[in-house]
Amino acid sequence: MTNINRQWIVAQPSESEGMCLEAEVFGVREEPIPEPKEGQILIRNKIFACEPLVHAWVKGVPGRIAPLPVGATFKGHAGGEVVASRHPDFSEGDVVHGNLEWADFTLSAGTDVNGVPLSRQVPGFSLATSMITLGMTGLCAYIGLFEIGKPEPGDTVVVSAAAGGIGSIAIQLAGLCGCKVIGIAGGSVKCQRLVGELGADAAIDYKTADMVAELAAAAPRGVNVMFDNVGGSVLDAVLVNLAPFGRVSICGGLGGYDHPEVAVRNTIMLAQRNGTIQGFWYSDYEHRFAEALQRMGDWLQSGQLKEWTHVAQGFDKVPEASRGIFSGANTGKQLVEIA
Amino acid sequence: MTNINRQWIVAQPSESEGMCLEAEVFGVREEPIPEPKEGQILIRNKIFACEPLVHAWVKGVPGRIAPLPVGATFKGHAGGEVVASRHPDFSEGDVVHGNLEWADFTLSAGTDVNGVPLSRQVPGFSLATSMITLGMTGLCAYIGLFEIGKPEPGDTVVVSAAAGGIGSIAIQLAGLCGCKVIGIAGGSVKCQRLVGELGADAAIDYKTADMVAELAAAAPRGVNVMFDNVGGSVLDAVLVNLAPFGRVSICGGLGGYDHPEVAVRNTIMLAQRNGTIQGFWYSDYEHRFAEALQRMGDWLQSGQLKEWTHVAQGFDKVPEASRGIFSGANTGKQLVEIA
Numbered sequence: 250m251t252n253i254n255r256q257w258i259v260a261q262p263s264e265s266e267g268m269c270l271e272a273e274v275f276g277v278r279e280e281p282i283p284e285p286k287e288g289q290i291l292i293r294n295k296i297f298a299c300e301p302l303v304h305a306w307v308k309g310v311p312g313r314i315a316p317l318p319v320g321a322t323f324k325g326h327a328g329g330e331v332v333a334s335r336h337p338d339f340s341e342g343d344v345v346h347g348n349l350e351w352a353d354f355t356l357s358a359g360t361d362v363n364g365v366p367l368s369r370q371v372p373g374f375s376l377a378t379s380m381i382t383l384g385m386t387g388l389c390a391y392i393g394l395f396e397i398g399k400p401e402p403g404d405t406v407v408v409s410a411a412a413g414g415i416g417s418i419a420i421q422l423a424g425l426c427g428c429k430v431i432g433i434a435g436g437s438v439k440c441q442r443l444v445g446e447l448g449a450d451a452a453i454d455y456k457t458a459d460m461v462a463e464l465a466a467a468a469p470r471g472v473n474v475m476f477d478n479v480g481g482s483v484l485d486a487v488l489v490n491l492a493p494f495g496r497v498s499i500c501g502g503l504g505g506y507d508h509p510e511v512a513v514r515n516t517i518m519l520a521q522r523n524g525t526i527q528g529f530w531y532s533d534y535e536h537r538f539a540e541a542l543q544r545m546g547d548w549l550q551s552g553q554l555k556e557w558t559h560v561a562q563g564f565d566k567v568p569e570a571s572r573g574i575f576s577g578a579n580t581g582k583q584l585v586e587i588a
Numbered sequence: 589m590t591n592i593n594r595q596w597i598v599a600q601p602s603e604s605e606g607m608c609l610e611a612e613v614f615g616v617r618e619e620p621i622p623e624p625k626e627g628q629i630l631i632r633n634k635i636f637a638c639e640p641l642v643h644a645w646v647k648g649v650p651g652r653i654a655p656l657p658v659g660a661t662f663k664g665h666a667g668g669e670v671v672a673s674r675h676p677d678f679s680e681g682d683v684v685h686g687n688l689e690w691a692d693f694t695l696s697a698g699t700d701v702n703g704v705p706l707s708r709q710v711p712g713f714s715l716a717t718s719m720i721t722l723g724m725t726g727l728c729a730y731i732g733l734f735e736i737g738k739p740e741p742g743d744t745v746v747v748s749a750a751a752g753g754i755g756s757i758a759i760q761l762a763g764l765c766g767c768k769v770i771g772i773a774g775g776s777v778k779c780q781r782l783v784g785e786l787g788a789d790a791a792i793d794y795k796t797a798d799m800v801a802e803l804a805a806a807a808p809r810g811v812n813v814m815f816d817n818v819g820g821s822v823l824d825a826v827l828v829n830l831a832p833f834g835r836v837s838i839c840g841g842l843g844g845y846d847h848p849e850v851a852v853r854n855t856i857m858l859a860q861r862n863g864t865i866q867g868f869w870y871s872d873y874e875h876r877f878a879e880a881l882q883r884m885g886d887w888l889q890s891g892q893l894k895e896w897t898h899v900a901q902g903f904d905k906v907p908e909a910s911r912g913i914f915s916g917a918n919t920g921k922q923l924v925e926i927a
Contacts (some may be wrong), residue, residue: 278852308630311860312860313860421801434759480855480856484855499855499856499858499859501856501857501859512851512852512853513851513852513853513855514851514852516823516838516852516865517819517838517840517865517867518867519838519865519866520648520838520839520840520867520868520869521649521651521652521867521869522867523866523868523869523872524866524867524873525864525865525866525867526858526864526865526866527854527858527862527863527864527865527866528855528856528857528858528859528860528861528862528863528864529859529862530859530861530862531861578639
């Protein structure tokens, strides 16, 4: 082990109109491994979890996240092992994750810049599962489906980006609650896996399908609940097929966010169908977390809930992995494992 | 009085991409005044009320309204006097309104094609008020604001198309319930009247304003509730200024319906702000009608609620009046009075 700490930094401002950061925004800086001060721990990162939110760390979200200046170290969801501790609550060997610098080594005071406390690996589960299904990814799926979409058994539920990290969990949660589930994903391989492995009743390939017609065929009584990660034309196709009093839960806008060509045109359908589109910011629903983690943990242990991951090997894979989630390169949660 | 009955008919199919029907779609046919059969009444129309829904009578709304074929007589909201009755519930001289043929004279069996019963003029109020504030227009404003938007006293409420028929009522209802009210309308005259006559706290001219900036200035704590008749860029500007857990009530889409250039781009704000967009079809909220009509009737009688009308005189004004509501030619509810 050398004394060198590689850090992913914001090399230049992003001028992207969409969520996908340009490859040139990612740069590497090498510095000595830092020493923890009193109250700090030193973490050796093992996993970076690539979330659409990566763009927000760089560009900011008004009122939510301050943008990172050029030269700053990327922060994102990362996990690893405590290798030195001067913090009373953490010991060497503890496995933790949180909103951390994307570097080989990072200091933490146990609380990240946004006040989110560092979490420990969940006993009985891997670090990856603690970060994904029992972390933000699973909680987004759970809150967005049950707190916002509120499906009833027998309802028809559509999940967009269904083969992605959040979508692959949402689709299973809907099935576990007795709903008819339709996944929307890109490509026949993903669609086949949604039906064959995750129990979707139907899957629609947005790249080739006439979505309005295929949704009408798969959901003849209309769509009661949509869990939406995409927006734009995918959301539009569901709005045309919305059942009376149908509900759309907006988790993200992978396809639609500030891309004029994928804006939503059919909001008038909400008036015709008494429909609702409701967004959510998962961390504002903390009062549901304990229940969510208990139920998802039980389903994982019984094998009823599967976790799909898409793992890139090596520190240098960060730009490719972070950008690939916007073109659907991943099947399941995109991770970067650091050797 | 001659024996001639002028009828507005669908002269040719509409190829309009938007809600505004082409002038050529409107044609006049003259036939003899019909005779009521057993169970029918003959109504001499006095008022046609121009609603954005006019386009829907011609083009249809899937699952709601069957389209009118070429040659059929326009139907819409109309009111007049019973001049002959062979129906046990109606007498000569009764003043009624409902979904009726737009003609000098029309037959009715007391129930229109969509099953909506013919309504009588409300005692103590004019036919126009019975059709507007105590009819569909007022009920849309009341249901959309209170049942869907659910403002609390002290909330900031934005109403788009605020100088139109529904908007001019919604803006007053919000003020009567202790909200800070911002109207969006086209032109400085309308904006001045919203503040001076209807009690709006602020008004924004969408034709000249930087709406995002003016909304931010007028609603520094964000918009809690929007009552939206427009969609498109007006809705987008509010979404950027949405308060946490803000709610948008979609009544109509005057500006946005199937116009690609005014599609909604900022739905991702719903996730960042835990926001909701909910549409409604007013007749599905019939359980609230009695309360709504009682309260609005009381406010009208006490002078706390004003009714704005924009009256075109003469049968031949139907196309101009029906089309003008889409370009904001009217201030208040657009009516056509028949001589």
